[in-house]
Amino acid sequence: MSATPSPSPPRPPVFDDAFRERLGDLFAWRRDVRRFRRDPVAETLTDRLLDLAQLSPSVGNSQPWRLIRVASEARREAIRENFRRCNADALADYQGERARIYATLKLAGLVDAPLQLAVFCDRATAQGHGLGARTMPETLDYSVVGMISFLWLAARASGLGVGWVSILDPAAAARDLGAPASHKLIAYLCLGWPEEEHIDPELVRHDWQARTPLGRAVLTV
Amino acid sequence: MSATPSPSPPRPPVFDDAFRERLGDLFAWRRDVRRFRRDPVAETLTDRLLDLAQLSPSVGNSQPWRLIRVASEARREAIRENFRRCNADALADYQGERARIYATLKLAGLVDAPLQLAVFCDRATAQGHGLGARTMPETLDYSVVGMISFLWLAARASGLGVGWVSILDPAAAARDLGAPASHKLIAYLCLGWPEEEHIDPELVRHDWQARTPLGRAVLTV
Numbered sequence: 001m002s003a004t005p006s007p008s009p010p011r012p013p014v015f016d017d018a019f020r021e022r023l024g025d026l027f028a029w030r031r032d033v034r035r036f037r038r039d040p041v042a043e044t045l046t047d048r049l050l051d052l053a054q055l056s057p058s059v060g061n062s063q064p065w066r067l068i069r070v071a072s073e074a075r076r077e078a079i080r081e082n083f084r085r086c087n088a089d090a091l092a093d094y095q096g097e098r099a100r101i102y103a104t105l106k107l108a109g110l111v112d113a114p115l116q117l118a119v120f121c122d123r124a125t126a127q128g129h130g131l132g133a134r135t136m137p138e139t140l141d142y143s144v145v146g147m148i149s150f151l152w153l154a155a156r157a158s159g160l161g162v163g164w165v166s167i168l169d170p171a172a173a174a175r176d177l178g179a180p181a182s183h184k185l186i187a188y189l190c191l192g193w194p195e196e197e198h199i200d201p202e203l204v205r206h207d208w209q210a211r212t213p214l215g216r217a218v219l220t221v
Numbered sequence: 222m223s224a225t226p227s228p229s230p231p232r233p234p235v236f237d238d239a240f241r242e243r244l245g246d247l248f249a250w251r252r253d254v255r256r257f258r259r260d261p262v263a264e265t266l267t268d269r270l271l272d273l274a275q276l277s278p279s280v281g282n283s284q285p286w287r288l289i290r291v292a293s294e295a296r297r298e299a300i301r302e303n304f305r306r307c308n309a310d311a312l313a314d315y316q317g318e319r320a321r322i323y324a325t326l327k328l329a330g331l332v333d334a335p336l337q338l339a340v341f342c343d344r345a346t347a348q349g350h351g352l353g354a355r356t357m358p359e360t361l362d363y364s365v366v367g368m369i370s371f372l373w374l375a376a377r378a379s380g381l382g383v384g385w386v387s388i389l390d391p392a393a394a395a396r397d398l399g400a401p402a403s404h405k406l407i408a409y410l411c412l413g414w415p416e417e418e419h420i421d422p423e424l425v426r427h428d429w430q431a432r433t434p435l436g437r438a439v440l441t442v
Contacts, residue, residue, distance in 0.1 A: 012247040012418040015378045023244070023378050025234040027276040027371060045386040050437040055248040056370070059387060061422055061430040067438040075442050089432070090355050097349060098314035107353075117438065128430050129319060132328075134311050136361070136387045142407070145363045150248060157236045157244050166280060166357045177442055186363070197233040201282055209349050216271040221288040221398055 033161030036112040038193035046115060046191075051061055053151035058143035060128025065144045068177050070116040077190065078176040079118075079168070080110045086167045105190055105206055108165045113190030118173065119148060124182035140220060144186045151189075161194035235429045238283045247378055250420055257333040257413035264380060267336060267412075279364035281349025289398050291337040299397040300339075300389070300409065303329045307388045312427030313368030326427055329386045339394065340369060345403035372410075382415035418419035 003044050012148055050067070058064060087107060110116070121144040123137075133139050152162045170185040179185070203209045251318075267298045271288070279285060291297055308328065315323050331337070354360050373383045391406040400406070424430045 010420050012252055012420075013243070015243065015247065015380070019240070019243050020375075020378050022234070022240050023247070023375065024273060026236065026244070027273055027375070027415065029234055030276070030278070032410065034277055040404055048436050052245060054435060055251070057251070057253055057373070057422075059385075060308065061424040063433055063435055065435070069438040069441040071441050072385065086356050090352075091262075093351070093355065105352075127433060128424075130314070131311070131323070131326075131424070131429065132387045134388070135390050137308050139387045140364070141359070142366045145366040146370045149367045152278070153374070154241075154248070157241050159236070159302065162278075164278065166353045166360045166398050169357070178440075199231050199233075200361070203282040203349075203352070208352060210286055211282065212348060214275060214284055214286070216268045216288075218287050218289070219399075220292050221296050 008010055011187065026153060027176065029150060029197070031161065031194070031198070032111040032202060033107045033163045033194045034190070035195040036109045036114070036161065036190065036197055036200065038114060039193050041115045041160065041191060045160070049151055049154045049158065049160070052148050052154040053143055057144040058128070058146070059133050059139040060131030061171070062125055062128030062133070062140060062143060063075065064122045064125045064127070064140045064185055065147045065169050066120040066122050068118040068120070068179060075177060076116065078108070079116070079173060080088040082168050082172055082176065083108055083165065086169055090167060096157045101207055105208060107167055109190040109192065113163065113192045116189040117189045117191065118177050119144060119187045119189060120174070120179055120181070121184035121186050122182055123184055141184065141186055145150050148187055155191060159193065160191055163190040165190060208218060250418070251377045252382065252403040252415070252419070253423060254329040254384045254413070254415045255327045255423060256312045256416040257305065257330045257335070257382065257411065258416055259333050259335060260414050262336045262381065262412060263422060266381070270372055270375045270379065270381070273375040274368050275372040276355055277367040277439030279349070279352050279367070280360040280425050283346055283349030283354070283361060283364060285343045285348070286348045286368045289339040289341070289400060291339055291398065295400060296335065297331070300337070300394060303389050303397065304327055304329055304331055304386065307390055311388060324426055326424070326429060328388055329413040330384050330413065331386065334384065334413045336412040337408060338407060338410045338412065339398050339400070340365060340408045341395070341400055341404035342407050343403055344405055362407055369408055369410065369426060376412060380414065381412055384410060384411040
């Protein structure tokens with residue numbers, strides 16, 4: 001028996017309608033941002049966002065996310081060159097009107113974004129002891145995606161935009177950034193203060209792909 | 222020129238410190254829930270949550286998520302049997318103290334959860350015209366994971382718990398649920414009102430895996 005009383009456990013928060021409404025606004029106004037101002041992002045803000053993001057779930061509590069902050073001009077140029085190459089290949093796959101529209105799209109903020117994070121999954125982590133990943137090892141990668149979702153929302157709640165760049169050769173990017181062999185590139189993220197804010201997605205706004213109402217569940221069995 | 226003035230675009234929301242603090246609480250108190258009460262989840266709530274979840278980002282605006290709501294006892298029993306088989310195999314892989322702890326863990330709420338959703342990625346969708354998925358086709362799957370993250374947070378903000386079950390043979394589950402061949406199982410979700418609320422993750426609470434402070438970025442290059 002202890003001489004000091006044990007502290008009472010923290011009380012669960014109660015979320016009200018006003019909070020839920022604001023959360024809905026956050027979801028609706030989260031955007032994939034490709035147009036950034038060049039103003040820097042304060043170190044303290046970056047740290048806070050990364051701490052919040054890591055409250056996201058992970059399979060077996062494996063926390064398999066590994067981040068490389070890409071700061072040097074040489075590394076950034078390697079990523080831009082990778083993007084330019086992959087984007088030219090992608091454009092060459094489209095024909096006619098599709099190709100014309102594709103060529104007009106701004107698909108990355110790699111030139112201007114002040115903060116750039118390459119996000120990896122450590123496929124070799126021992127943390128979590130493999131729990132939950134035996135039959136679905138891809139859940140390790142999915143855990144990293146969950147972390148990115150949390151980061152995105154936390155960033156937007158602070159007025160910061162996030163853009164996810166996937167028009168990259170992931171193996172070349174990992175090599176150019178010096179990532180260990182067990183690290184799989186999940187995303188390359190551009191972060192910064194957005195030049196503009198709008199509720200419609202970039203690809204809707206610029207005539208690539210409308211949003212489709214998909215219903216709430218295609219099927220009940 | 223139009224006779225009626227065009228409506229002014231919606232004004233971006235401004236999020237304040239109070240909202241950011243509540244959002245941090247939401248992140249911190251989101252849990253993977255495996256202990257559910259059996260009270261039903263109202264249809265209107267389910268619909269609202271699924272609408273909110275679909276505000277999540279997707280590669281090329283492809284919205285590749287497809288849901289099957291698993292309602293019948295026969296289908297639910299097929300999933301439980303799948304889980305029991307995979308869980309027994311997983312247990313057999315552990316030795317000694319690890320095996321002992323594993324056997325004590327409650328890893329799914331498949332018996333009690335009133336709402337169960339199998340979440341798939343339609344790998345064959347034409348929506349998005351392949352944009353962003355040419356060099357990283359797995360971003361389609363990742364888009365579905367993002368939707369699940371949004372669903373999880375929206376659910377928790379309404380007091381509803383979510384548990385992600387991955388101790389399953391995904392191909393067998395997809396077959397048992399009658400999913401089309403192009404649909405890849407990303408997650409099997411249990412939803413319902415949690416029996417208990419706590420801030421520490423299940424796997425921390427039950428001695429499987431502590432949270433590890435990973436820092437904010439392992440490396441700057």
